[in-house]
Structures are given as structure tokens and as C-alpha cells.
Amino acid sequence: MTRVVLVHGIAQETKGEESLLGAWYPALCDGLARAGAAPLDRADVSMAFWGHVFRPAGHRALGPPPLDAFDVEPGLEEELLLGWWEAAAAIERRVPGPEEPARLRTPRVVQRALNALSHSAFFAGVSESLMVHSARQVRRYFTEPDVRAAVQAEFAGRVTDRTELVVAHSLGSVVAYEALCAHPGWRDLTLITLGSPLGVRRLVFDRLLPTPHSDSARWPVPVKAWTNITDAGDAVALVKELAPAFGRRITDVSVHNGAQAHDVRPYLTARETGVAVAHALDRSRTSP
Structure with missing residues (x-):
């Protein structure tokens, strides 16, 4: 029964509550220190961990084969990768845009997107397979009701009558929003x-439950x-201000995260x- 519930984003399935909290808690206290506030007791903070919902069962031998461009399903998976590509290209000079001719002849536009994203700050050092896996995880959340329900149940199980604050990152903000509405x-x-990608039309916003009405x-x-906090260079949070679509009571705040624009830390x-x-x-001890 904690005062603060944290909610992680995609691609965390091989971790767990305590390992994630071990990374998030010191960073949270650092932010409070920068604000001139006292740190939180670790006992007052918990992690709503849902990554295990996407962790496949064990396999013999070498396990499941890695994913590549040919495994990307048409529809949401493909649209997500192309959307991330367009956003990264608009923000980072080193990322070639969709309008630029490919240096290598690739069989599909998706392959060009994966090649380009490998040069982005967000996906730097991330394998092609993991990029495809990330898009697939988002797609499964929105299109598989059992998965959506299981993820939200993990979050709901952490919220009690003592909870005062929810801090949610990336897809975790979608999980928290939908569960809070429910x-x-x-x-x-x-x-x-x-x-947060909550404001991204077609890919996220129009798939929310409850369904938005009249924009x-x-x-x-x-x-x-x-309070919604975004970095201008965050290619996942394509829409930086949520207030126009979610309500003027939202305070939209901009921060600068350096090269790792989407990283939670x-x-x-x-x-x-x-x-x-x-x-x-x-x-009350925040600095002016």
C-alpha cells in the first residue's frame, strides 16, 4: 500500500518490479532533489509491473527466431514503425527521412524504416528484432482484449486507498489512463x-478506451x-501537448533529456x- 505507483513502458518483460524500481527510485529522488524537495521513502513507492504479460514461455534449443522486416504485420505494427521513422527523421539530422532515396535497395519500406531507426537516438544499439518486437507489443495491447485486461489488472492491483500519485512512462501512460477511466x-x-504517446492520432488516441468523441x-x-512532461526530441511522444484533446486542466511541461530523449531516467x-x-x-520545500 504505497503513496506513489510507477508504471513502466514497453520492452521490459525480462525485468521485474524490484529491478525496475531499483533504477526508477534513485532517479525519482534526484528529480525531487533538483526541485529542492525531500526524498521519498522507498517504502512509499511501488512499481506496477506488467512486462511479464508479454514474456513468452520457455522454448527448447535456440528458442524463437528473431524478428525482421518480413515479420512486421500490416496495419498498426507497420504504421508505428513508419510513424517513429518520420518523427525521428524530423528531429535528428543523422536519420534519413522517408522522402530520401535509400542508399541500399531494400525489399520493403519497413526495412528502410528499420535501417533508419537504427541511427536514431531512441533506438541506438537496439537490434532490428527488438524494434519489431516493440511495435508488436503496442499492437498486441490495442488489439488483444485479454492482453489489455491483464496489463491493466497489474496496474489496478497496485492502486489502493493510500495512493496519491501515479507516474507513468510511455505506453504505461496509456495503461494508467485507461485504467483510471475504468x-x-x-x-x-x-x-x-x-x-506519453496518448495524443498521437490514429495510432494511439483513436484506439483508446473509452473511445474519444469529437476529438x-x-x-x-x-x-x-x-502534469504531462515531454522532451521535444522524443519520437514516441509525437504530440507534445495533451491539454487540447484531454482537457485544459492538464499542465503540459517541456524538458530537455539530452540524447536519450525517451528514456525514463x-x-x-x-x-x-x-x-x-x-x-x-x-x-512545501520546493525551490522558487
Whole structure:
């Protein structure tokens, strides 16, 4: 029963609650320190871990084969990769854009996207297989009801009548938003979203439950305050301001995360995040 519930994003299935919390908790305290606030007790923070929902069962021999461009399913998986490519190319000079001719003749546009994304800050050092796997995980969340329900159940199981703050990163912000909408009877709490793709039309926004109406999304009843924090170079959080679609009560804040624009740790260590966390927990020692 903790005051702060953290919610991770995609591609964390081989980790767990404690290993993720071991990385997130010090960064969260660093952000509070930058804001001039006291650190949180570790016992007051918990991780809503849902990565295991996507962890496949063990296999004999060498296990499942790696994924490549030919394994990308048409529809959402393909659209996600192309969307990330376009966004990365618009932000980073070293990433060739879709309009530029490919240096190598590749059999599919998807392969060009994977080749280009390998040069991006977000996917630097990430294998082609893991890029495809990341897109697949998002697709499965939105298209497989049992997966969606299992993921949200892990989050809901962490929220209690003592929870005051939810801090959610990347796809975790989608999980938190949908679950908060589905539980209007929960106590009032504050939501902080980091690198959120919630506002991305067609790929995410239009797939949310409850379904947005007339370009406006429903406000999650338990949320008394919502701060959305993004880096201008974050290719996942393509829409930087959520207030126009989710409600003017949202405070949209910009931060600078350096080369790792989507990584959760620089988001957490940012002074702006620390201020939002301190304010949510009614801490009064924030610096002016």
C-alpha cells in the first residue's frame, strides 16, 4: 500500500518490479532533489509491473527466431514503425527521412524504416528484432482484449486507498489512463505522464478506451491534477501537448533529456518532474 505507483513502458518483460524500481527510485529522488524537495521513502513507492504479460514461455534449443522486416504485420505494427521513422527523421539530422532515396535497395519500406531507426537516438544499439518486437507489443495491447485486461489488472492491483500519485512512462501512460477511466470510484489522485504517446492520432488516441468523441478524450474521474512532461526530441511522444484533446486542466511541461530523449531516467531526474511530484504530495520545500 504505497503513496506513489510507477508504471513502466514497453520492452521490459525480462525485468521485474524490484529491478525496475531499483533504477526508477534513485532517479525519482534526484528529480525531487533538483526541485529542492525531500526524498521519498522507498517504502512509499511501488512499481506496477506488467512486462511479464508479454514474456513468452520457455522454448527448447535456440528458442524463437528473431524478428525482421518480413515479420512486421500490416496495419498498426507497420504504421508505428513508419510513424517513429518520420518523427525521428524530423528531429535528428543523422536519420534519413522517408522522402530520401535509400542508399541500399531494400525489399520493403519497413526495412528502410528499420535501417533508419537504427541511427536514431531512441533506438541506438537496439537490434532490428527488438524494434519489431516493440511495435508488436503496442499492437498486441490495442488489439488483444485479454492482453489489455491483464496489463491493466497489474496496474489496478497496485492502486489502493493510500495512493496519491501515479507516474507513468510511455505506453504505461496509456495503461494508467485507461485504467483510471475504468475506475471512477477510486480516490482522488494526481497523474504525471512522461514521454506519453496518448495524443498521437490514429495510432494511439483513436484506439483508446473509452473511445474519444469529437476529438476530445474523456477525463479520468479519479484524477484531480495531471502534469504531462515531454522532451521535444522524443519520437514516441509525437504530440507534445495533451491539454487540447484531454482537457485544459492538464499542465503540459517541456524538458530537455539530452540524447536519450525517451528514456525514463532523464525524465525522472528533471527538476520539472521533481516539482510536479513534490506538488502532488503536498511538499512545501520546493525551490522558487
